[in-house]
Amino acid sequence: MKRFSCILLAAMLLLCGCAGRTEPSGAQGSEQAEGVAPVSEPTAALADEPAAIPTAADLGIVGYDSFCNVLAAKLIDGSGNSNLSPISVYLALAMTAEGAKGDTLDAMLRLLGCDSLEELRTVCGAMLEALSIDDEDSALAFADSIWMADANGTLRFRDAYLATLADAYRAEANAVDFGSAETSKQIADWITAQTHGKIQISEDAMTFDPSTVAVLINTIYLKDAWCDPFYEIATKADVFYGPDGEMTVDYMNRTDYGEFVVQGDGFLRYSLPLLRVGRMTFILPDEGVSIADLLGSPERIHALLYGGEEIRANVNVKIPKFRFQDRFDLNETLQSLGIGIAFSVDADFSGMGDFHAQISKVLQESYIGVDEKGVEAAAYTMVVMTKGLMLPEDLPEIDFFLTRPFLYAIEANDGTVLFIGTVTAPGE
Numbered sequence: 001m002k003r004f005s006c007i008l009l010a011a012m013l014l015l016c017g018c019a020g021r022t023e024p025s026g027a028q029g030s031e032q033a034e035g036v037a038p039v040s041e042p043t044a045a046l047a048d049e050p051a052a053i054p055t056a057a058d059l060g061i062v063g064y065d066s067f068c069n070v071l072a073a074k075l076i077d078g079s080g081n082s083n084l085s086p087i088s089v090y091l092a093l094a095m096t097a098e099g100a101k102g103d104t105l106d107a108m109l110r111l112l113g114c115d116s117l118e119e120l121r122t123v124c125g126a127m128l129e130a131l132s133i134d135d136e137d138s139a140l141a142f143a144d145s146i147w148m149a150d151a152n153g154t155l156r157f158r159d160a161y162l163a164t165l166a167d168a169y170r171a172e173a174n175a176v177d178f179g180s181a182e183t184s185k186q187i188a189d190w191i192t193a194q195t196h197g198k199i200q201i202s203e204d205a206m207t208f209d210p211s212t213v214a215v216l217i218n219t220i221y222l223k224d225a226w227c228d229p230f231y232e233i234a235t236k237a238d239v240f241y242g243p244d245g246e247m248t249v250d251y252m253n254r255t256d257y258g259e260f261v262v263q264g265d266g267f268l269r270y271s272l273p274l275l276r277v278g279r280m281t282f283i284l285p286d287e288g289v290s291i292a293d294l295l296g297s298p299e300r301i302h303a304l305l306y307g308g309e310e311i312r313a314n315v316n317v318k319i320p321k322f323r324f325q326d327r328f329d330l331n332e333t334l335q336s337l338g339i340g341i342a343f344s345v346d347a348d349f350s351g352m353g354d355f356h357a358q359i360s361k362v363l364q365e366s367y368i369g370v371d372e373k374g375v376e377a378a379a380y381t382m383v384v385m386t387k388g389l390m391l392p393e394d395l396p397e398i399d400f401f402l403t404r405p406f407l408y409a410i411e412a413n414d415g416t417v418l419f420i421g422t423v424t425a426p427g428e
Helices: 007-013 064-075 086-097 102-112 117-131 159-169 181-194 298-306 331-343
Strands: 139-149 171-176 212-225 236-242 245-264 267-273 279-285 309-320 322-329 357-370 374-387 406-411 417-423
Touching: 064 086, 064 298, 064 331, 086 102, 086 117, 086 139, 086 159, 086 212, 086 357, 086 374, 102 117, 102 331, 117 139, 117 159, 139 159, 139 181, 159 171, 171 181, 181 212, 212 357, 267 298, 267 309, 279 298, 322 331, 331 357
Parallel strands: 139 171
Antiparallel strands: 139 212, 212 374, 236 245, 245 267, 245 309, 267 279, 322 357, 357 374, 406 417
């Protein structure tokens, strides 16, 4: 049975209870002898089979699995820190596809793994409904918006398109002037609010071409605690052996008893449950194997997340604390995945309105932080639409030079003549 193929999404989906509490490896309790780590005995619950991650089929979701695998294989290469939210890209592209027609729509649906817009709405609606969490200790929140060029009221978006975004994607709509610095600030402030201030937005990300007609944005915010928090007293500095040499980092430590580790082809996989959102999965390459050796294709991504054999063991856990931002400029990647037409003069987004538009920029910026308490992550994906540059047709050229007396008229929208006159001496 196919499973979601993304570490972030897998972390979102396991809505499970917490196992018995484990103590940190190396921590000192008041009743422990010096140098002996306090531990807990395995409970009966630990002997049960681990709860299965709900699959796409379980949630009535199709189409996302292969998209996640393909996008991750394209963008995650093990060369440095990286943090991708495929689900944010998916939702942003889905909103954009709602305005596509003809070959453009066909290409976008193929990438998103759906046969129709109706199916795509079902997929996205199911994800938004099944995954969203909002309580005092845990959060998994999505937000969508469209920012439309006002253009003095001459650029109208179809009511049906905006209604679909509102109904299927819970998207808010805003009419703005993309030539104004205030618009850039307004959009940046909206992203900051939806991601709880976790992302330092790049200045160039909020720079819009005067021909911009629309900006579609999805945000995701995740915050959850470990079922078994790490004790800060057990956090110790130690060496991390990176590709550029050794560095000293702070490691969280503990021992988990009677848990399941997965031995795969060239890697070990272990998951830590979160209170509400699901779990966070870690994949450790074997000695002498690099991350890059394990990556490179959608099939390898799937094997890393779901392949291998389970081994029940007492697990000494040593995880570095980390926190960083990441950014992906997605234009080239998405074009290579088959939607180049959406970026070209042949794009058809007439479902948005009676104007010609094409995608000019797709980018994602994100944040992730892991510490003794839990995990916090955020991302936004932005699709920028600009006026399409129509190729010139083979037509005769006509000069219209007002170099002699001429007539003029000023008319209302209904054709009513408001002013009419002639110019025979423009300088007077």
